[in-house]
Amino acid sequence: MVKINVGGCSSFVKDADYKVYVEKALAAYDVLQGGQGAGNDFLGWKTLPVDVKEDIISSCEAVRDDWKSLGVNLVLVIGIGGSYLGARCAIEALSHQFVRPEGVPQVVFAGNNLSEEYLAELMDLAKVRNTACIVISKSGTTTEPAVAFRLFKEYIENTYGKAEASRRIVAITDAVKGALKTLSTQEGYRTFIVPDNVGGRFSVLTPVGLLPICVAGFDIRAMLKGAAAEREALLVRGEENAAVKYAAMRNLLHSEYGKAIEIMVTYNPKFTYLSEWWKQLYGESEGKDGKGIFPASVTNTAALHSMGQFIQEGTRVMFETVINIENSNRNVVIGSDEQNLDQLNYLAGKNVEHCNAMAQLGTKLAHIDGGVPQMEVSIERINEENLGAIFYFFEFACGVSAYTLGVNPFNQPGVEAYKKNMFALLRKPGFEAQTEEIMKRVDVKL
Ligand code: PA5
Numbered sequence: 001m002v003k004i005n006v007g008g009c010s011s012f013v014k015d016a017d018y019k020v021y022v023e024k025a026l027a028a029y030d031v032l033q034g035g036q037g038a039g040n041d042f043l044g045w046k047t048l049p050v051d052v053k054e055d056i057i058s059s060c061e062a063v064r065d066d067w068k069s070l071g072v073n074l075v076l077v078i079g080i081g082g083s084y085l086g087a088r089c090a091i092e093a094l095s096h097q098f099v100r101p102e103g104v105p106q107v108v109f110a111g112n113n114l115s116e117e118y119l120a121e122l123m124d125l126a127k128v129r130n131t132a133c134i135v136i137s138k139s140g141t142t143t144e145p146a147v148a149f150r151l152f153k154e155y156i157e158n159t160y161g162k163a164e165a166s167r168r169i170v171a172i173t174d175a176v177k178g179a180l181k182t183l184s185t186q187e188g189y190r191t192f193i194v195p196d197n198v199g200g201r202f203s204v205l206t207p208v209g210l211l212p213i214c215v216a217g218f219d220i221r222a223m224l225k226g227a228a229a230e231r232e233a234l235l236v237r238g239e240e241n242a243a244v245k246y247a248a249m250r251n252l253l254h255s256e257y258g259k260a261i262e263i264m265v266t267y268n269p270k271f272t273y274l275s276e277w278w279k280q281l282y283g284e285s286e287g288k289d290g291k292g293i294f295p296a297s298v299t300n301t302a303a304l305h306s307m308g309q310f311i312q313e314g315t316r317v318m319f320e321t322v323i324n325i326e327n328s329n330r331n332v333v334i335g336s337d338e339q340n341l342d343q344l345n346y347l348a349g350k351n352v353e354h355c356n357a358m359a360q361l362g363t364k365l366a367h368i369d370g371g372v373p374q375m376e377v378s379i380e381r382i383n384e385e386n387l388g389a390i391f392y393f394f395e396f397a398c399g400v401s402a403y404t405l406g407v408n409p410f411n412q413p414g415v416e417a418y419k420k421n422m423f424a425l426l427r428k429p430g431f432e433a434q435t436e437e438i439m440k441r442v443d444v445k446l
Contacts, residue, residue: 008364018248046396107215140180209391226385229385253373260318264296323390424438
């Protein structure tokens with residue numbers, strides 16, 4: 001289960017102010033739980049930990065086992081935003097960082113950028129591997145994954161034949177509409193559904209996250225169990241509710257004390273993508289109507305030698321939320337050296353993680369002294385169960401926090417602006433009028 005400690009903010013905020021924001025967050029909690037707030041047709045994620053049926057889980061496991069029988073050793077997961085960040089976060093957190101276990105495919109991600117070099121180099125890899133593909137798009141029309149899928153669909157069909165391609169391609173999309181749904185029906189792909197009432201960035205506990213995580217060799221039942229336990233904990237209304245505390249403190253720091261940037265801090269590189277997932281969740285959910293806290297992230301201790309200077313002494317506009325992992329899954333002890341030229345013998349006999357924990361604690365004190373409030377969100381260790389819990393915690397807290405701020409957490413109207421211009425510049429049919437208009441503003445030969 002997730003624990004939260006807001007003690008590192010106490011010297012920055014007045015108790016009375018915190019109490020006011022706890023009340024605001026409790027009111028927002030009631031709106032979320034009552035299903036009365038803006039965007040309330042997108043609340044399906046709230047009950048996913050207990051709603052995901054056995055047949056979805058066993059269908060994910062069936063794909064994993066089928067591809068194993070084909071000898072698949074590379075799985076391309078094609079998707080962008082909420083259609084890939086949760087899976088990437090879980091797979092990076094749970095995987096060995098350097099060694100792939102025997103019999104488990106490597107999972108790589110595509111369709112999250114339009115870089116030609118990225119796609120070409122990924123194709124180089126696909127060509128020397130036994131490749132399968134999961135294509136994920138709720139709308140079924142997003143440009144980045146559509147471009148990547150067109151390339152890899154053709155490659156898979158040419159390499160393995162049309163019939164086997166329909167075994168090597170699995171689609172996750174809307175139940176009835178969209179280009180990907182139409183194509184899947186036509187080609188006979190196995191398909192999984194993104195529920196109508198679950199938005200992309202809240203979809204990690206649907207097949208969008210579960211299938212790639214399962215295919216990568218991880219226990220999705222344990223992940224759902226952890227999420228269900230966290231849901232139970234968050235059902236308890238009150239000022240000790242972890243989501244209420246988080247929502248209250250971050251809104252207070254922002255609205256009353258001018259802290260416009262929240263930095264998610266991890267001391268384990270395996271969690272770098274947890275920050276990426278969290279940045280999308282909070283950035284897309286809260287950054288609208290001229291409001292919101294800018295979500296940023298650092299991975300320490302590396303960043304202490306780069307961004308650390310700014311966080312310690314730069315413009316005082318930020319607070320930190322540190323992901324605290326109580327126990328390491330490995331044990332590496334620092335040895336003693338007769339010559340001690342590196343002068344590290346004072347650490348002999350200590351675990352590396354002890355040094356990491358002392359760096360974390362020392363940084364906390366330094367940053368508080370430097371004017372940076374700090375919260376801690378803790379899990380016991382990195383495993384499937386705790387990842388399920390942390391996913392659910394941040395999703396639920398996001399709903400509470402956005403309603404505290406007074407925005408609809410479940411839409412993202414701003415992402416259309418770049419698309420409109422890009423389509424006009426690419427001369428997409430239907431955008432001709434905008435092309436003329438935009439050509440007056442840019443100096444580019446089309
Ligand atoms: O959170 C969201 O809704 C977005 O980030 C979407 O997930 C992203 O834009 C991809 O959309 P789609 O799954 O429709 O391709």
